[in-house]
Amino acid sequence: MEFNWTLVGQMISFGLLILFTMKFVWPPLTQMMEERAKRIADGLASADRAKQDLANAEKASADKLREAKQQAAEIIAQAEKRAAQLVEEAKDNAKAEGERLLAGAQAEVDQQVHQAKESLRQQVADLALAGAEKILRSEIDANKHGQLLASIKAEL
Amino acid sequence: MSAENKEAPSATDYILHHLTFGKIHLGKTSEETQVPEGAKAEHKGNFHLDTFSVAMVLGLLFVGLFAMVARKATPGVPGKLQNFVELIVEMVDKQVKETFHGKSKVIGPLSLTIFCWVFLMNAMDFLPVDLLPTIAQWIGYTFFGADPHHVYLRVVPTADVNQTFAMSLTVVLFIIGFSIKAKGLGGWIKELFTAPFHAESTGMKIALLIPNFLMQMVELIAKPISLSLRLFGNMYAGELIFILIALLPWWINWTLGAPWAIFHILVVTLQAFVFMMLTIVYLSLAVEDH
Known part of the structure; x- marks a missing residue:
């Protein structure tokens, strides 16, 4: 063991190495590693955020879907109701129209029956008159019995 | 394996040769890697060229590699080299953050430098004990005409007390x-005289000035000595055992060499880690109030 100038020389060497490490090695490396740690942390955070966003979006879309289904069901129900209503109305209208037509027809039939009756009465009266005339021509004076004939005619 | 010189040196010569520093004498002569016999009286002016240059090469290797990686470092996907460097930096950073609670820009780089530099210097033990000295002898003989017996090279800087003390004193x-x-x-000087023994009364305080100061001095002196001698002792012993193993015949060499080298991997890493860790602990003690 001997101590000599090597001691001083190596202290200087050591000092220079420390200085160099302080300036050019340690700061860039630690800074870079911190930056990477930050990047990874950011990445993880944004992944979490994305997961949360996805969950939210899924929930929102499920909500929307449910709402849409509900609306669709409502619309269909309304449409069905409206269709039933329309059918009902049409039925009513048809019934009314039918009744109206029936009534018209009935009225016409009645009228025709009445007319037929009238004309038949007329014809029967005419025929009776003609028959009576033929009978009476031979034995009855038209002037004498005219009043009687008119009353018979009115009774027919 | 061993240096089979023409004169076939004895085991003692071989060991001594390996344990002699390649040095120059500052002020008198700048003859490279020469040591005059019996120069003990003048070794105050000596300078260990081998310790200096090996340590410097390894130090430059460390800062060069790390600075290169730091320059190209990306916070994105790291390459393999960057991964390796980050692993070390993160390990050091973790130790610092766990132990040192103050704020300092120095302690991280300091710890990293200590760990890597000491590790690299310790790791020089893994080179075959004769490899670099033989190359140095050949270069000295071929290019400088030096006597190979007087070309000395010790390849493990941490087995030099100057190196370890230089670090611990720093x-x-x-x-x-x-x-x-x-x-x-003022606070520091005050603490030198008022800790570790505390007193309430003024009289007792004055009485404790001297014991406190002595205790503080013991603490302050014991730290660098224990720090440097621990590293030096481990590496010196390791080196010596490698040299002794190298004295065995070549065919039996590996039976001891391999286990010792494997075990030494632990020692090398552990000593570098211990030096770093104790430095962090000492520095965190230094900023805490007693």
Whole structure:
């Protein structure tokens, strides 16, 4: 063991190495590693955020879907109701129209029956008159019995 | 394996040769890697060229590699080299953050430098004990005409007390600096005389000035000595055992060499880690109030 100038020389060497490490090695490396740690942390955070966003979006879309289904069901129900209503109305209208037509027809039939009756009465009266005339021509004076004939005619 | 020189040196010569530093004498002669016999009286002016240059090459290797990676470092997907560098930096950073609770821009780089540099210097033990010295002898003989017996090279800088003490004394300077920065110059000096023994009355305080100061000095001196001698002792012993193993015949060499080298991987890493860890602990003690 001997101590000599090597001691001083190596202290200087050591000092220079420390200085160099302080300036050019340690700061860039630690800074870079911190930056990477930050990047990874950011990445993880944004992944979490994305997961949360996805969950939210899924929930929102499920909500929307449910709402849409509900609306669709409502619309269909309304449409069905409206269709039933329309059918009902049409039925009513048809019934009314039918009744109206029936009534018209009935009225016409009645009228025709009445007319037929009238004309038949007329014809029967005419025929009776003609028959009576033929009978009476031979034995009855038209002037004498005219009043009687008119009353018979009115009774027919 | 062993240096089979023409004169076939004895085991003692071989070991001594391996344990002699390649040095120059500052002020008198700049003859490279020469050591005059019996120069013990003058070794104050010596300078260990081998310790200096090996440590410097390894230090430059460390900062060069790390600075290169740091320059190209990307916070995106790292490459393999960057991964490796990050692994070390993160390990050091974790140790610092767990132990040191103050704020400092120095302690991280300091710890990283200590760990990597000491590790690399310790790892020089894994090279075959004769590889670099033989190359140095060949270069010295071929290019400088030096006698191979007088070309010395010790390849493990941490097996040189100068190296380990240089580091531990620098650490002590940091300890003092951290203390002064945390407590102020007055606070630091005051603490030198009022801790670790506390007293209520003024009389007792005065009585405890000297014991306190002595205790503080013991603490301050014990730290660098234990720090540097621990590393030095481990590496010196390791190196010596490698040299002794190298003295065995070549065909039996591996039976001891391989296990010792494998075990030494642990020692090398552990010593680098311990030096770093204790530095962090000392510095965190320095900024805490007693």
